[in-house]
Amino acid sequence: MTSYGITGHINLTPDTVPLVDRAVRDLLARGAQEELVGYSCLAAGADAIFAHAVLDLGGRLxxxxxxxDYGETKVGPDYRAGFEDLIARADEVRxxxxxxxxxxxxxxxxxxxxAAVDVVFAVWDGRPGGARGGTAEVVAKARAAGTRVHVVWPPGAARG
Structure with a gap:
């Protein structure tokens, strides 16, 4: 079993969402030869795209x-139904x-x-981040630990 995790931008443009979705699904389909397990913090944007792809491919989330208080205070009204659906469909919520x-x-x-994954997908434009716990920091930590990282930033991708 190979386990996958996601880190990435929340603020993807509407035109970027299908590009990232296709790239993530292609990577998961190529890499998951056995049971597919995906780990996500379920933020809007990259995390949600990844979570849906894992579930649609028959994987465990x-x-x-x-x-x-994350769901109550950090999930906006435009993503609330999607977030609640992913929580309900997850095999485990930590x-x-x-x-x-x-x-x-x-x-x-x-x-x-x-700590849980073998491979990290990073939906990331490659720019350094300023916030602790952000995408750039996760990528740096993963690389330092020797975890495989796939940067997903298809041509035409942009942040809003």
């Missing part, structure tokens, strides 16, 4: 929520030991993801 969402909570969720 493990949700890693950064904090107890909540990090933080009451409130914070950079520490995001970093802990990302560390849990990195």
């Amino acid at each position: 493990v949700a890693l929520l950064p904090s107890a 909540v990090m030991p933080f009451r409130r969402a914070s950079e520490d909570a995001y970093a802990a969720a990302n560390d849990a993801l990195l």
Whole structure:
């Protein structure tokens, strides 16, 4: 079994979503020769695209929520139904030991993801990040640990 995790941008443009979706599905289909297990923090954007792809390909989804209040305080109304659907369809939901969402909570969720996976997909434009627990930090930690990283940024992709 190979386990996969996702890190990536939330603010993808509408035209970028199908590009990323296709790239993620292609990578998962090529790599998953056995049971497919995907780990996601279920943020909007890259995390949600990945989670749907894992489920659509018959895989098991493990949700890693950064904090107890994540769904209530960080999930906007435009993504709420999608988030709740993914929570309901996940095989397992793990909540990090933080009451409130914070950079520490995001970093802990990302560390849990990195500890669990063999491969990280990074929907990332390659720019350095400023926030702790962000995509650039996850990619750097994964690479430092020797975890395989696939950067997914198809031609024409853009952030909103």
